Amino acid sequence: MMMPRSTGYPAVIADVAPVTPTLRRFDIRATAQPFPPVSAGSHGVFAFGDAVRTWKNPYSIVARSDDGSMLRIIVRLAQGSRGGSAFLHGQGRPGLEITVLGIANLFPVVRKARRHILLSAGVGITPFLSYMDAMDGMGLAYCLHHYCRPEERQAFHALLADRDPGRVVLHDDPDTGRLSEILAAEPVSSRLSMCGPDGFMNWVGAVARDVGFSPGKIHSERFSAPEGGAAFRVDLARSGLSVSVGPEDTLLDALEAAGIEAPCLCRGGACGACRVAVLSGVPDHRDHVLAEAERAAGDCILTCVSRARTATLTLDL
Amino acid sequence: MDGRFNTDESYRFPYAVRNSDAAILRFPFPFPEDSYMYSMNVEPHVPAGPVASLHHAFDIDEHYVSECREKARILAEDPERCLVLPHMRQAEWDFVELAMDSLSRDYPDLFALDRDGDRWRWTNRPLEITQDFVFGNAGTLPCGPFEYMARQMQGDFTLQDQRDGDLWMDGGMVTSQADWSLKFDLGMSFGQWHAPVPKAPQMGIFDRALRFLLMLRHGHPVRRLNWTMTINPRLDTSPENFTIWGGDRGSVTADNVADKVHLRVELQSLFRLPRSNAILFSVRCYLLPVGAIARVPKWRSRLHRVLRDLDPALVAYKGLDRYLPQTVAFLSRLDDGAVLSPGIQPDTAILIAVDDLVPR
Amino acid sequence: MLNASSLLPVGPLRFDEGGRRHLFVRQAPQLSVPSGPVPTAMTTWTVGGDSRVLPDPSEHEQFFRSAAHLLDRLAWRLATERVGLRLYAAGDDTFLSAVALTGDAAGMTGEEMYLAPPVQGGRRVICIHCSTMHDDVADEGLSCAGCGAVLSVRSHYSRRIGAYMGVAESAPPVGTEETGR
Ligand code: FES
Numbered sequence: 001m002m003m004p005r006s007t008g009y010p011a012v013i014a015d016v017a018p019v020t021p022t023l024r025r026f027d028i029r030a031t032a033q034p035f036p037p038v039s040a041g042s043h044g045v046f047a048f049g050d051a052v053r054t055w056k057n058p059y060s061i062v063a064r065s066d067d068g069s070m071l072r073i074i075v076r077l078a079q080g081s082r083g084g085s086a087f088l089h090g091q092g093r094p095g096l097e098i099t100v101l102g103i104a105n106l107f108p109v110v111r112k113a114r115r116h117i118l119l120s121a122g123v124g125i126t127p128f129l130s131y132m133d134a135m136d137g138m139g140l141a142y143c144l145h146h147y148c149r150p151e152e153r154q155a156f157h158a159l160l161a162d163r164d165p166g167r168v169v170l171h172d173d174p175d176t177g178r179l180s181e182i183l184a185a186e187p188v189s190s191r192l193s194m195c196g197p198d199g200f201m202n203w204v205g206a207v208a209r210d211v212g213f214s215p216g217k218i219h220s221e222r223f224s225a226p227e228g229g230a231a232f233r234v235d236l237a238r239s240g241l242s243v244s245v246g247p248e249d250t251l252l253d254a255l256e257a258a259g260i261e262a263p264c265l266c267r268g269g270a271c272g273a274c275r276v277a278v279l280s281g282v283p284d285h286r287d288h289v290l291a292e293a294e295r296a297a298g299d300c301i302l303t304c305v306s307r308a309r310t311a312t313l314t315l316d317l
Numbered sequence: 318m319d320g321r322f323n324t325d326e327s328y329r330f331p332y333a334v335r336n337s338d339a340a341i342l343r344f345p346f347p348f349p350e351d352s353y354m355y356s357m358n359v360e361p362h363v364p365a366g367p368v369a370s371l372h373h374a375f376d377i378d379e380h381y382v383s384e385c386r387e388k389a390r391i392l393a394e395d396p397e398r399c400l401v402l403p404h405m406r407q408a409e410w411d412f413v414e415l416a417m418d419s420l421s422r423d424y425p426d427l428f429a430l431d432r433d434g435d436r437w438r439w440t441n442r443p444l445e446i447t448q449d450f451v452f453g454n455a456g457t458l459p460c461g462p463f464e465y466m467a468r469q470m471q472g473d474f475t476l477q478d479q480r481d482g483d484l485w486m487d488g489g490m491v492t493s494q495a496d497w498s499l500k501f502d503l504g505m506s507f508g509q510w511h512a513p514v515p516k517a518p519q520m521g522i523f524d525r526a527l528r529f530l531l532m533l534r535h536g537h538p539v540r541r542l543n544w545t546m547t548i549n550p551r552l553d554t555s556p557e558n559f560t561i562w563g564g565d566r567g568s569v570t571a572d573n574v575a576d577k578v579h580l581r582v583e584l585q586s587l588f589r590l591p592r593s594n595a596i597l598f599s600v601r602c603y604l605l606p607v608g609a610i611a612r613v614p615k616w617r618s619r620l621h622r623v624l625r626d627l628d629p630a631l632v633a634y635k636g637l638d639r640y641l642p643q644t645v646a647f648l649s650r651l652d653d654g655a656v657l658s659p660g661i662q663p664d665t666a667i668l669i670a671v672d673d674l675v676p677r
Numbered sequence: 678m679l680n681a682s683s684l685l686p687v688g689p690l691r692f693d694e695g696g697r698r699h700l701f702v703r704q705a706p707q708l709s710v711p712s713g714p715v716p717t718a719m720t721t722w723t724v725g726g727d728s729r730v731l732p733d734p735s736e737h738e739q740f741f742r743s744a745a746h747l748l749d750r751l752a753w754r755l756a757t758e759r760v761g762l763r764l765y766a767a768g769d770d771t772f773l774s775a776v777a778l779t780g781d782a783a784g785m786t787g788e789e790m791y792l793a794p795p796v797q798g799g800r801r802v803i804c805i806h807c808s809t810m811h812d813d814v815a816d817e818g819l820s821c822a823g824c825g826a827v828l829s830v831r832s833h834y835s836r837r838i839g840a841y842m843g844v845a846e847s848a849p850p851v852g853t854e855e856t857g858r
Contacts (some may be wrong), residue, residue, distance in 0.1 A: 036535055037411070039594035066435075104534060108594040110480045111404040112487075113784060138407070184697075188758040189784025212697035212761020214788035216481060265532060273532055481786075498805055504837040509683035513833050523681055556805045556844050560826055563846060 008047070008101040009035055013094050014070065020148075020155040022077045023123055024089055025062075027070055028098055034068030035100065040134035041107035041127050041221070044071065045267050047099040048084070050091065055084030056101060056253070058223055058268040060126035063133065071100065076123035083225060106271050107221035109134055113191040116142040117183070119204050124196030125156070127221065131193070132163060145182060147171045147200065174200075176207060184211040193219040222288035223268035224305045226250045229284065232308040236260065236317040237279055245307070252303040260317055262303055269305035276303055281313035322443060326383035334550040336609055338668050340379055343369035344605050346613075346661045347542040347582050351622040355631070357526050362538035362586045364423075367662035370584065371540070374419035375470055376601055377427065382443050384471045384493075384552065391492040391553055392468070397500040398555075399464050401476065401488030408476045408488065409463035410453055411590035412597055416466045441469055463488060472584075472601030475499070477507075479594055484530060486510055487595075493552035493602040495545050495581060496559070496636075514634070533589045533596060540586040542661075545635045546644075547581040550604045554581075569640035574647045575608030575674075578640055580620065607644060612668040615657050621648035684834045685777060687792045692716055696763030696789075702751060702776060704744055704768030708796065711765050722747055724768075744768070748775050755783035767793035770800050771812050774839035781836065802830050803840040810840060819843065 014029040028046075038061050047056045059073040077089040107127055110116070116135065118128045125146050135142045144163075148156050150172040160168050171178075183192070192213055194204045201220050208218050228248045234255075235242050245254040252274055255262040265273035269287030283301040294300065301313070327333040345368055362374070370376045392398055401409060417439055421430040429440040435452040446469070450457035458465045467474050467490040475489035484507045491499040502510045507527045514523075533539065547554055548565040569577050584601040611617040624637075625645050632638050651674070658664055690711035692699060699719040701710055706723050722732070724747055725740035732739035732750065741747035755762075764785060766776040773792045780790045799813030809823030818829050821843065828843030835842070 037414075037591040039592055042594075102534065103591075104532075105594045108479055111407075111478065111593070112402075112480065112485075115784070138404070184759065184761065186760045187784075188755060188760055188762050188789075190760055209695065212695060212763075214695060214786060216786055216788045265534070271532065498842070501803075501805065501833070501835050501838065501842055503835075505683060505835070508681045509836075511681050512683040513831060514681070556842065558806075560806055560845050 008099045009033065011035075011071070011098050011100055013092055013096045013098060015094060016092060019074060019159055020152045023074055023155075024077070024092070025072065025074050026088065026092060027072050028100070029070055030068065030100075035064055035071050036068070036103065038064045038071070038103055038130070039105050040109050040130040042103050042105040042130070043107075043127075043223075043266065043268075044073070044103045045101040046073070047101050048092075048096060049087065053248075054253075055087060056267055057084040057225075058266050058270075060107075060130070061103065062126050062129045074123060074126045074129075078225065083227075085225070102265070104265050104271070106266060107193075107195075107219070109138075109140075110191045110219065111138065111140070113189060114141060115187050115190045116140060117186055117190055117192050118142060118144040119147075119192065119194040119196075120144065121147040121196030121200040124194070124200070125159070127195050128193070132167070143167050143169065145169045145171060145179075147174055147196070174203065176203075179204070179207050180211055183208055183213065191217050191219060195221055198222070221270060223266070223270050224286055224288060225268070226305045227286070229307045232310070233312045234308075235312060235314045237314055238317055250304060251301070251307065255303060255317070262317065264304055267304045269302055272302065274303045275300050277316035279314040279316055282309040283307075283313065284309045321379065322382040323379050324382045326380060328383070328387045328550055328552045330549075332549050332551070334380070334383075334604070336605060337379060341605065341609050341612060341668060342663055342666070343378070344603055344610075345370045345542055345582050345584050346610075346616050346619075346663070347544040347580075348619050348623050349660050351619055351657065352626050353623045353631075355522070357522055357529075357541065359526075359529070359539045359541045362540035362588075367660055370603065373423040374538070374586070375416065375423070375472075375599065376584065377420070377424055377471065381471055385444060385469060387552055388468060388490075388492045392490075395557060398492050399467065399490040400499055400503050401461060401463050402478075402504065405463075405476050405478060405488040405593070405595065406455075408478070408590050408593035408595035408597075409455075409461060411592050411595065412474070412476065413462045413466045414452070415588060415590065415597065416470060420470075444469060464490060472599060474600070475598045476590075477596040477598060479531065479596065482531065483507055484527065484596060489598075491555075494555055494600070495547075495583065495602075496554055496556055498556045501556075530587065530596060533587060535589040535591045538586055538588040540584060543583040543585055545581050546637055546640075547579045547604060548577050548640065550579055550606070552602060552604070566636065566639045569643050571643055571646065574640070574643045575611065576606050578607045578644050579604045580607065580610060607647065608671075608674070611648070611651055611674055612671065613663045613665060614653075614669065615664045617648055618652040618655065619657050621645065621652040624648065683836075684832070685773060685792060685836065686787060687773070687794045690765050690767065690791050690793045692719075692765075693763045693791065697761030698759075699763050699765065700754075701765040701767075702747060703766070704772045704796070708767040708793070711791070722751070744772055744775070748779055751776070752779050752782070755779065755785070758783070762789065764790045765793075766791070767796070769797045769813070770795040771839075774801055774836075777836060778839050800830065801840040802828065802843040803835075803838055804828055804843050806845060811843070814841075814843075818847070821845075 010031045011028045012031055013026055015027040017025045019025050043058045043060050045056055045058050049055050062072040064071050075085050075088050109131055120128050128144055153172050156170055192208050194201050231247050233244045243254050243258045245251050252264055263273050265271045272289040278299050278301050283298055284307040285295045286305045287302040323335055364372050417430045420428040427442050431438040437450055437452050439448045455462055473491045473493055475486050477484040478487045486502055486505050489499045511523055551562055554562055582603045586599045588597040590597055692711045692713040699716050702722045704724050721738040723740050724744050728742050730740040730742055732741055764780055766773055773795055799815045802811045802814045804821040806826050807824040809821055821828055826845035829846050831842045833842045
C-alpha cells in the first residue's frame with residue numbers, strides 16, 4: 001500500500017523503553033518542523049510501516065517536550081494482534097520513520113471543574129499522564145485511581161514514581177465496594193473521567209451512576225482498534241469507482257489508497273468525522289459513536305473501523 | 318501593508334475616517350450573488366482569496382493605529398469590554414502565541430517576535446511598543462496576556478471553551494460589535510448566545526455549525542463573512558451605548574446617504590488553540606460608506622440588488638428599516654442593470670472618481 | 678437539536694431517580710414538592726418570612742428567615758456537599774435565578790438542578806446601559822431606576838448575571854450623539 005499524500009509532521013523513533021510486558025513507550029523526534037503544542041487528552045494519528053504496508057493508528061499523546069522536538073506515546077501489544085501496534089512492538093526501533101498525520105482532542109480536560117477523579121486500567125492510563133501535567137499547571141484538584149494486574153503493579157509504580165503520592169492510587173483488585181466508597185466521597189463539583197477496556201469502563205460507569213454521578217459528569221473516550229474481517233467491495237455512487245477492501249485493510253485505508261478524499265479525524269471510531277452515507281448493503285458497525293437507532297437504520301458507516309456484512313456496500317462518495 | 322497609517326481618524330462624533338483607493342479595493346465585499354440568503358458559507362482561512370483583506374491570519378490595514386486608539390478609549394470608558402474567566406488562562410497564552418507568530422510572519426516590517434526558550438521579546442513598531450516577557454508568566458506583562466495582545470489588534474476576539482459537547486464563550490474583548498454585549502453573554506453556550514437571532518428554520522444551520530466547529534483542527538482555521546449596516550463610521554455599536562448611537566438611524570436623508578450609510582462587514586475567522594483546545598473567534602469589522610462602494614461599478618449594482626430584494630424579516634432583525642429606502646434609492650440610480658460576474662472580487666483596479674458618480 | 682435559547686430551563690418538578698440525596702428549596706410553604714415517589718434522603722428548605730425562626734437540621738423540613746437567609750445557607754451546604762445531590766427549586770424568577778447561580782458556582786450542572794416554572798410573571802431585568810438591576814418586572818418595558826432609559830426587555834437571559842437584558846431600543850431621538858455633545 002502507498003503512503004498517503006503526506007501532510008503532517010515527519011518524525012523518527014528516537015527511543016524505546018518497556019513499561020510493562022505488554023506496554024512500550026516510544027519517544028518520537030520531529031525531523032522537519034517541530035510538533036505543535038498539544039492539549040491534555042489529545043491523540044495523534046501516527047503513520048508507519050514497511051515496504052509491505054502502512055498503518056495509521058491513533059495513540060494518546062502522553063507528553064510533548066517544551067521545544068516541540070519530541071512526542072511520547074505508550075503502545076499496548078494486544079494478544080494475538082497482527083496490526084500496527086504489534087508492528088511497533090516488533091519493528092519499532094530508533095530510526096524508524098513515523099509521520100504524525102494529525103493531532104486532535106476528543107477527550108479534553110473540563111477546565112472549568114475544580115475537582116477531577118480519574119480512573120484508568122492498563123494502557124488507559126496514557127491520557128491521564130498528560131491530564132495530570134496539565135492539572136498540576138492549572139492548579140486543579142485531582143486524584144488518579146489506576147487498576148492493573150498484581151504482576152504489573154511494580155511497573156506502574158515506577159511509571160508514576162515522580163507523581164504526588166497523595167494524588168495517585170494503584171489498585172490490583174477491582175473491588176466494587178471500595179470503588180463505590182471512593183466515588184461516593186467525591187464533592188458535588190467532581191467530574192469523573194475514565195479510560196480503559198470496555199469492561200472496565202462499563203464497571204466504573206455503573207458504580208458511578210449508582211452513587212449518583214449525573215451522566216454528563218462521567219467522561220470517557222472509547223477508541224476501537226480496527227480489526228480485520230472478511231474482504232468486501234464498495235461501489236462509490238458519485239465517482240463510479242469500485243474499491244476492494246482486503247481482510248487486513250480498513251475501509252478508510254482502501255478509499256485513500258484509491259485516491260478518494262474521504263473525511264476522517266481520529267481513525268479509531270471515536271469522533272464520527274468519517275461518517276459516510278450507505279446507499280445499499282449492510283454495514284458491520286464497530287464504532288463508539290453511532291446511536292443504537294442509527295446502527296439499526298444502517299444508512300451510514302464510519303469508514304475508519306467498520307466493515308460490511310454483505311459482499312458489497314454502495315457508498316455516497 | 319506599506320506601513321502608512323491614517324493616524325488622525327475619529328470613530329465617534331465628530332467622525333473623521335478616510336478610506337484610500339487601495340483600502341476600498343481590498344474591502345471584503347460580502348455578496349457573491351445578486352441576492353442574499355443567510356448561510357454558514359464557511360471556507361478555509363488560507364492566505365488567498367478574491368480581496369487582499371483575506372490574505373493574512375489577522376488583517377492589518379491603514380486604520381490600525383486609529384482603531385487601536387479607539388479601542389483603548391472604549392476600554393477606559395468601560396473595562397467590562399474585556400472579560401476572561403479564570404479557567405481560560407492557557408487559552409490566553411495560546412492567543413498571544415498565535416497573534417504574535419502570525420503578525421510577525423505576515424508583517425515583518427511592522428512587528429517582530431524574538432523567542433529564546435520562554436523568554437520572548439515583542440516589537441510593535443506602529444504602536445511603538447517593545448516588551449520583554451516570559452511566555453506563560455502573566456506577571457511579566459503589564460496586564461493579562463489576552464488583554465495585552467487584543468489591545469494591539471483591530472477587531473474583536475472571543476475565547477470559546479469546549480466542554481460537554483458545546484462551546485462556551487468564556488472570554489473576550491469586544492469593542493466593535495454589531496449590537497451584542499460581552500458582559501451579558503459571557504459564560505453562555507453556543508445556543509445561548511445565538512438565542513437573539515430570529516427565525517427557527519436557521520436552527521438547523523446553528524446545529525450543523527456547532528458540530529463542525531467542535532471538530533475544528535489546529536492549523537486549519539476557517540472564515541466566513543457576515544454583514545449588517547451602520548450609520549456613521551462607528552465601531553462601537555454595542556447595546557451598552559445604544560442610547561448614544563441608536564438615534565443616528567433616523568438621521569439619513571437623500572443628501573447624506575452616500576457618506577452616512579456604511580456597509581459593515583465582519584470577517585469572522587476561527588482558530589483551534591493547541592494548548593487549551595479552546596477556539597478563538599476573531600471578528601474583524603470593516604466599515605465602508607455606500608458612497609465609496611459606489612466607486613466600484615460591480616459592487617454598487619450588486620449591493621443595490623441585494624438590498625432591494627432583502628427579506629423583510631432580515632431588514633427588521635438587522636434594524637435597517639429606517640434608512641433602507643434612501644439607500645436603495647441612491648444605489649438604484651447607479652445600477653445600469655448589467656449582468657455581474659459571480660464572486661466578490663471588484664473586477665477593476667481603478668475606481669470611478671467621486672465627481673463622476675453621476676446618476677445614469 | 679441545538680436548543681437556541683438562553684432562558685432558564687424550567688418545568689414541572691419530578692424527583693430524579695439518579696440522585697442519592699434530594700434537597701428541595703422553596704420560597705413559600707404552599708409551593709408543592711416535586712412529584713413522584715418521595716425519596717428517603719429528602720430535605721425541604723422553606724422560606725418562613727419570620728425573623729424568629731431557626732432552621733433545625735434534625736427535621737425533614739427546615740425553615741429560614743428569608744430567601745437571602747436560605748440562599749446563604751445553600752451556598753455553605755453545597756460547598757461541603759458530596760456527589761449524588763439533586764437540587765429542586767420553586768419560587769419567583771428572582772429566587773430561581775439566585776438558586777441557579779448558587780448551584781452553578783458550586784459546580785452543579787443542569788442535570789442536577791431542577792427549577793419549577795416561576796410563580797409570578799415578573800422577571801429580573803438588568804439595564805445594559807448602567808447595570809441597575811430591577812426585580813419583578815411584569816411588563817415588556819420599564820424605565821430604568823438608575824439612568825432613566827426607557828428599556829425594552831429582550832428575550833435574552835444571562836445565567837451568570839441572573840437577569841434579562843433591558844435595552845433602550847424604542848427609537849431614541851434622532852441624532853442623539855450629534856446634538857448631545
Ligand atoms: S475518523 Fe473518527 S470515527 Fe472514524
